[in-house]
Structure formats: structure tokens, C-alpha cells
Amino acid sequence: MASLLAKQGQEMLVSWDNRKTRTKIKVKSCVIGGKGLLLIAGPCAVESEDVMKETAFKVRGSGALMLRGGAFKPRTSPYSFQGLGKKGLEILAKVGEEMNMPVVTEVMDSEDIELVADYADILQVGARNMHNFALLRKLGNCARPVILKRGLSATIEEWLLAAEYILAAGNPQVILCERGIRSAEPWTRNTLDLSAVAMARELSHLPVLVDPSHGTGVRSLVTPMAKAAIAAGADGLMVEVHPHPEKALSDGEQSLTPKGFSAMMKELEPVARAVGRRIR
Amino acid sequence: MASLLAKQGQEMLVSWDNRKTRTKIKVKSCVIGGKGLLLIAGPCAVESEDVMKETAFKVRGSGALMLRGGAFKPRTSPYSFQGLGKKGLEILAKVGEEMNMPVVTEVMDSEDIELVADYADILQVGARNMHNFALLRKLGNCARPVILKRGLSATIEEWLLAAEYILAAGNPQVILCERGIRSAEPWTRNTLDLSAVAMARELSHLPVLVDPSHGTGVRSLVTPMAKAAIAAGADGLMVEVHPHPEKALSDGEQSLTPKGFSAMMKELEPVARAVGRRIR
Amino acid sequence: MASLLAKQGQEMLVSWDNRKTRTKIKVKSCVIGGKGLLLIAGPCAVESEDVMKETAFKVRGSGALMLRGGAFKPRTSPYSFQGLGKKGLEILAKVGEEMNMPVVTEVMDSEDIELVADYADILQVGARNMHNFALLRKLGNCARPVILKRGLSATIEEWLLAAEYILAAGNPQVILCERGIRSAEPWTRNTLDLSAVAMARELSHLPVLVDPSHGTGVRSLVTPMAKAAIAAGADGLMVEVHPHPEKALSDGEQSLTPKGFSAMMKELEPVARAVGRRIR
Amino acid sequence: MASLLAKQGQEMLVSWDNRKTRTKIKVKSCVIGGKGLLLIAGPCAVESEDVMKETAFKVRGSGALMLRGGAFKPRTSPYSFQGLGKKGLEILAKVGEEMNMPVVTEVMDSEDIELVADYADILQVGARNMHNFALLRKLGNCARPVILKRGLSATIEEWLLAAEYILAAGNPQVILCERGIRSAEPWTRNTLDLSAVAMARELSHLPVLVDPSHGTGVRSLVTPMAKAAIAAGADGLMVEVHPHPEKALSDGEQSLTPKGFSAMMKELEPVARAVGRRIR
Secondary structure, three states, X not given: OOHHHHOOOOOOOOEOOOOOOOOOEEEOOEEEOOOEOEEEEEOOEOOXXXXXXXXXXXXXXXXXXXXXXXXXXXXXXXXXXXXXXXXXXXXXXXXHHHHOOOEEEEOOOHHHHHHHHHHOOEXXXXXXXXXXXXXXXXXXXXXXXXXXXXXXXXXHHHHHHHHHHHHHOOOOOEEEEEOOEOXXXXXXXXXXXXXHHHHHHHHEOOOEEEOHHHHHOOHHHHHHHHHHHHHHOOOEEEEEEOOOHHHOOOOHHHOEOHHHHHHHHHHHHHHHHHOOOEOO | OOHHHHOOOOOOXXXXXXXXXXXXXXXXXXXXXXXXXXXXXXXXXXXXXXXXHHHHHHHHHHOOOEEEOEOOOOOOOOOOOOOOOHHHHHHHXXXXXHHOOOEEEEOOOHHHHHHHHHHOOEEEEOHHHOOOHHHHHHHOOOOOOEEEEOOOOOOHHHHHHHHHHHHHOOOOOEEEEEOOEXXXXXXXXXXXXXXXXXXXXXXXXXXXXXOHHHHHOOHHHHHHHHHHHHHHOOOEEEEEEOOOXXXXXXXXXXXXXXXXXXXXHHHHHHHHHHOOOEOO | OOHHHHOOOOOOOOEOOOOOOOOOEEEOOEEEOOOEOEEEEEOOEOOOHHHHHHHHHHHHHHOOOEEEOXXXXXXXXXXXXXXXXXXXXXXXXXXXXXXXXXXXXXXXXXXXXXXXXXXXXXXXXXXXXXXXHHHHHHHOOOOOOEEEEOXXXXXXXXXXXXXXXXXXXXXXXXXXXXXXXOOOOOOOOOEOOXXXXXXXXXXXXXXXXXXXXXXXXXXXXXXXXXXXXXHHOOOXXXXXXXXXXXXXXXXXXXXXXXXXXHHHHXXXXXXXXXXXXXXX | OOXXXXXXXXXXXXXXXXXXXXXXXXXXXXXXXXXXXXXXXXXXXXXXXXXXXXXXXXXXXXXXXXXXXXXXXXXXXXXXXXXXXXXXXXXXXXXXHHHOOOEEEEOOOHHHHHHHHHHOOEEEEOXXXXXXXXXXXXXXXXXOOXXXXXXXOOOHHHHHHHHHHHXXXXXXXXXXXXXXXXXXXXXXXXXXXXXXXXXXXXXXXXXXXXOHHHHHOOHHHHHHHHHHHHHHOOOEEXXXXXXXXXXXXXXXXXXXXXXXXXXXXXXXXXXXXXXXXXXX
């Protein structure tokens, strides 16, 4: 299988050529890619300081290490809620600081990289921008780690080569994130492809996260798929949590409540130990 | 989510309506759908008594409870090896008896049901026949349990309704088996959809197996996906094992060696325990 | 592109090896695969003699040469209308004879081949049975031409090899039929793949039909896709027509009315002429 | 079907609400969306002035009205040829002016819009950027018409809503372009979805082009699919032509030669007439 990337006819920075150990990325006191699993939690979008605080306080209590929340939201319709923008970044950064949690948020445009990097500890490239090569190249000049989500129907090769764009441009701190691919199955939002997690970890030294919330789009499937992801070798999870999912401005039907998140964490612990990892 | 099946406008035998406990299927000393996981192993096709015996002896030693092997093989080309037919059934049954392992094999045609049922403990419907409704209906009159693989691109709804065909015709002993769906990803043979396992178990009382061999088509992915399947809630696994995969008449590249199977079983044990199950 | 089939490492009966001209299949006064296009029309299922007669009378008047109607229906749910069975075959054959139109109907089980062949001029293998190799092999011993629909997610190679099963077993009268493949697009029932029509005709000497009714699932798309199919080189069309689509027992939303069929035929004529074909 | 867009719960600028006639876009002497079909041709990438001139001269002679060529190329690997950038724009503009052909080229980054608009008559959003909402929004402030390609696995709804982003931001000059979607079919690069063309024209007043080159990835399929596209109602085509496809820096295997383009144009003419359109 090692030959899959080799056929690029070029030494690949994402591959194991010239490397012996998995990339570890340190963000404040968190280490990504080590024995400990990275748990990132938070609402789909930053909606208000109150919601953010309540969520952060509770998920931190259950073991989440980082906080997520979108300030710029990629929405299918121009008339849907597009995120709070700069105001959202300010809220996210403020709550993260108060809670002592590094924060992750999406950057959607190459012109916004500097702005987002001023507030966020990790910049996220969403599935819809995985093939936005201009954005990838400019993130190669950014000092922040980047979470690179797999594209809506991207092949594993395309995903790894998208990461290669960032590495080749100078930023070695890339974290892959599987979030499901499009299929003809209507009962799930996407088809979470955990074999891509195992394969990415076999072909590349980069850490790999899984987002079971977007990966399924169904609340009751988040916990089983979170356990499956850890068992398949994922280095962490990115999970949507909202104190009142029924009132969420986006993605409510796939968000866990803080209580649900806490229950999931309890189920994850023995699975993590079973594969030689730990939750915190 | 319970409403997904309810919209059929009819009480469904596969659903939890009127049921409180998961279906348990007893085959000789094995129980499917209980706390113990069902491990089925064996070569893709029955090739010879020697290969069958060697495989059976070794996988039983590692904890496999049942033996698999195809006598009738669904091959894309009419010029590929089509299986040994009746001779293959005889070998499979003989080795199963000697090793005290129930045997599973595929039935491809409604005219062969009686013949196959004479030799096999469980009849398997392959992915390519999941929509062969005549076959399903006739299996409803068969006294043997049926493993129903999900079709190449079948939706979860279609899969459950294919099971309903068998139940409605009188045979309640159906075991679902997820084996991957078609996608645009070329590096895996299929995309193993573990969310379908979690969802099928939530919507239906039928036990659900996973086939990580066909589900990935890549030997090195079988073990991580087997662990993920158990973590996601699968009631067992169906794994291709061949003593000499490089000489196998079919599916060599996805078959584990007996040694690889043994190693997989050791890794599965703690994961099974972590989710409250046991391997044997 | 000729090499695509050559890689089978075997001379293929479906390929142009050893052939110079396209297969022509004669059914009563109709010729399939010649300059004239084959127009097959009729309701999804045979529902009653009255509906069948009314449809036949009208579509014949608009230029349809053959009559279609399902007696055995492959339905996702066991509780949906399954077709009239033998009674349906009788009605279809009777109306076909009265109207002097050869009839086409689906065979779903290898045990039914003889029965269906007693009534139908052409036997159809539905998309859900394209991989039912036992059925294909037995149709190789049948004296009737076979329409082989492409499987729900079958590749072009698999489709041609399914035809090869029939040819290799002795029946050279196979007509391919593209009817759309599964995709993630929810606004159409399937994604009609007209490039498969052009490619199948380039790689094989077998005639190729298109079914724009199942291929789109949307009435208003049937006519534009019928025109596109002819322009892409299709040798004919299979179209669902029902005198009262809103009362049809199945597939009403994709059925044309006889009036709609007549209007479509008028639009098809200049397109057929533009590519050197004729409608009748 | 009109209700498909209506469910957005908002009047949509792309829909027929408040409109009676199809949008016509005038670029120099060309009109897009009228009776005449728009034929855009040229190499995948601008490689040199010589290649560009030779191509332009020949395709214009065969009836192409506009010239295409990529200066910024979205390539899967960072190590593949990325286009000539500004130099490519200069060549394209110069050749277009000399040949009196408006030019079309891709813009990949919101920061490049002004630059590209300085040289190009129409800006193209590639499939990989269809979901780059920041880019779409900024193109809403651009005075140039925009060709919006359908995303790799975008639904028709997502495609129309991506167009809505541009219209809602102030630019009504949007031209849709179907270029194939991802599927599990390995013998074509993409699956060209002509039903999406018919549906987009039914739901929206925007003109719709088809790119049969990317849509199939196979030279011999370009002409049949071009004919099918016109028959399905497309308002024009975008075709890759290279004087020496075997030496092309990208996409050689799907490029027509100028001679092949000329032959295609001759075949298109009667099809265009058959559906009430004309080529020039």
C-alpha cells in the first residue's frame, strides 16, 4: 500500500519517506498526535457569548480539551445565517481564554487568514474548501496549525495532496479530519468513511481526527461512530455540542447536548484504553 | 429516528414494534445476537479440502466459531473461477463437521436453496442478490438462518426491507451484514459504512455483522475496521482468511493469513470488552 | 479505448473482436440495432386489460413499435403491489397480439424463464438483477432476445460482462439498456448516464436502448433526455406511458400520458433524422 | 417541479419567479442564452502564445465564438503544472484580441478577481470552487459575466444556490455549466449529468452550458455527448481543443484536435437545427 503515494513520482512531505514518527502538534498545553486523544467540542456556529460559555464550561468538565465554533459559516443558501464574523471570533477567543481552552474555527477565504489567525489557535479548512488551492497555499505561510477536512467527495489521494499543498508551502502543522463523504444513502447526512482514517494514518505521519457529527448528521449515531473512530485509530474527535440543540441556528439535529457529550465521553474511555490511547 | 421505518405505513417485522429484545439465533452451540460476538472466518472460495482444513484448524484455534467458504461464486466475468459447486458444498460440510464448526455459504439462485441448505448451517445472500426478491421470498420458506448482505449501493431502508421480505415469508432468522457500499474512492474496494451498522441496530432487532474484508478490499485495513465495527456495535464479523493469500483463486489481496487473523483476534478482545461484549 | 475490454485477457463475445457489423435483432416485424429506432412504450405494471389496451392503442398510434408492462414487479417493500403475475402475462400477450405489437416484460427468477418466455417476445432483466448470474446464465439457453438493464450502480465493464454471461451461455440476442445509476442527487430518481450509451456502442456490437423514465424519475425530464439519448447514439427508447399517471399503481410520477408520449415522438423525429436514424 | 426551489421559503433570483424570459448575456458580439449556441473552445491551460494562436485560429474557423484557456490551474498535486498565471492571462487576452474572440478563464482566489477581470471577458468558477462562498460573493461585485461550473458532487439545488450567491450580491450575469459529477464508474472521468441541464433550465432562467471534455475525460465521447447536450437543451458547449493533445501539459487525453473539433461542429449543426437552435 506504501506505493499508493509513491506513484506521485516525487517524494511526498505527507508520506513516511524520511520520517519515523508521527507528527505531534503542540497547541498550548494540548498535544495532537500523541497517546492522548484530542477532544474538540462546541456548537456549530458561535451564536452568543452565553451559549458559548455554557457549552465550554460543560464540555470542559466532561474532558474536552479544545473549543470549536464557526464565525464564518459556509451555508448552501445565501439567505441562511452566515455566522457572526469578526464578532464571533471575538466571542470565541474570549471564552477560550476564560476557560483556558485553545479554540478552533473555520477560515473560508484567503483574505481572512490573518484576521482568523489573530483569534484562533487552530484554523480549520472546511470540506467545501478542501480543493481551494489558493487558500491552502496561503495557509502554508501561516504560523497556526491547520485542520484540513476531507472534501465532500474527495478521494483519499486528493485529501493527502491537499495537505501536501500546505506542507509544501512551509507549514508542517496539518491535522487531517475525516467528516464523511457523499453517497446515495438518504438516512445519513454523509457516509463516514473510517477506512480513510486507517489508510491516512498508514500512508501519512499526520494526525487524523474524525467529525462524527457532520459524518452522520444524526444525533444518535454520534456516540457509536465516535467509539468506532477511536477503535479505527483516530487521534481525536471534533464533536458538535449545543446546550439547546432544538434552538441551534444550524446543525441542531446532529448536535449532542452537554449531557449527551458527557455520556459519550464515559463510553469512549474504555475504548480508548482498549487501543492503547487515553482521553485526557 | 424510529419514524424512519414507521413511514412504511405498515407494522414492520424487522422493526422494534411489538418487540423488546434483540433476535437471538442459535446455530448448534453458537448464539448470534447475544453478548458473545460471532466470528466467521474462512477463504473466499472453497478451493480444496486441504486449504479448507488448514484454514479451519487455524482460525478455530484463534477463536473463530464458524467457517465460511463459497461454493457458488458471483464473479463479474463468466470466464473467472465460478466455484466448485456441489463439490465445494461437500468439502465445506465435511470440514465443518470434522472441526465442529457450523458453516456458512452463499446461495445465488432460488433453484439451489434446497441443495445448499442440505450442506450449510447458514445461507448467505450476497450483495449482488440483495435485490433478488424471488430468492428472498423463497428463503422465507427455508428452515435455515440467512445472512443478508447489504447491496452494492443499497440504502439502509432497502436493506431492511429486503430482510422484511424474508421475515414476511415466514423465516424470522435473518442476520444483516454490512459489507461496504460503492463510492468514488479508488483506493478501497468499497466504502465500509459503519453508521449503517449502528442505525440498523437502532431501527431493527435483527443482529448485524460486518465484513471488513469485502468492506475495504485491503488486507492492512481489515484489523482496524474490525475493531471499529465492534466498537460501533456489530454483533460479529465475517473475515476472509487464506493460508496462502497470494495463491488464492479469488480475493487474495484482502485475505488475512491465519497468523494475521490470530493477531487481529488478540486486538479485538480488549475492544469487545470495552463495549461490553466478548469474543468467545 | 478498445483496450478497456481487451484487458479481460480473453476474446470477448460482446466486443468488436471478430465482428464488423452491429448485432441486429429481429422480433416479428421489428428490427433492433438498425437504422430505425426501437420505441417501446407502456405502463410500469400490467394493471388491467382496459388500461393496457388503451395505452397500446394510443402509443401505437404515435409510433411505438413494442409494448411493455410488468407482470412480476421488483418492489422495495414486500407490502407494495407485486404485479399480477401469470394473469399479467396473459393480458400483456393478448393485448400485444390484438395490437400487433411484440411485448416486453421482466423476468425476476430463473424458475420463471419458461413461463415468461411463453408469453413475451423479449425478456427483460431489471437493474436489480443485473448481477443475478444464475438468471443470466439460464437466459443464455433461452430462445428469446433479452433486454439487459444496467445495474443500480454497475460499472460499464460489469454491464458488458453481464451481457457476456448470456452470450457465452449461447444466446447472442442481447440488447443493453441504460436506465440511470445511483448518485447523491436527490432531485432525480437516478442519474442517467448517456456517456455509458456512447461507450457501450463503441466497445460492443450490441444494440443499446435508454430508459429515460426510470433514468430520471421526473415526467418533465423524459422528453429532453429521450432526445439526448437519441443524439448520443441510442438504438431506441423504453418509455413508461399510462393513460392516468395519477392513478398508476407504480411509477406514476415518471409516466407520460399518451398525449405527452405523442408530443415527445414529434420532438424526437427531427433529432433522429439529424443523427441519421428514423423513428419508424 | 417548480416547488423544488420554492421550498427555500424565499423568492429566489435564479428562479422564474417574476421573470418571463431567459437571461441573455451579451459579451462583445456574442449573445449567450438566445437561439444561437455558444461554442467556447481552447486548450486546458494557456501553454504558449504559439499554441494559443494556432488553436484559436483553427477553432474560430470551425465556428467557435469564444476562446478558453487556464492561466491559474486547480491541480490535485502541488507539484503539477499550475498554469502560467499573469503571463497566461496576457497571452490569452492578446490572442483573443487578435482573433476577435472574447476570452474565458478561471479565477481560483478572491484576491485574483480584479487581475483576472482585467484580461478576461468572462470569469469561470471551477468545479472545485463552486462551494467557495467568499469567492462567489465577491464575484457578485464584479462587472464581468461568470461561468459557474457544478461542483464535483454538488446537487442541482446546491449549484443553483451557488448561483444565487452571485446574483444576490449584485451580478445578474451568471452562466451555469454542467461538467459531470463523481461516480463509481472508472471508465469515465466524471458522469456527465444531462438531466441536470434540463432541470436547471426548467427551474432557472439562467443559460446553461455543458463541458463534455471534463464531463467524460475520454476524447471519443466528447462528440456524442456534445450532441446529446444540445438535444437536452444546453445553451452552448465548452470544449477542450489542443493542436497536439499528446504534448498537452494537462488533460491531453480528453482534448480534441482542431480537426476533431471541426468534425464535431459538422455533426452538431443538424442536431442544433433539430431542436430549433443554430451554431452560429
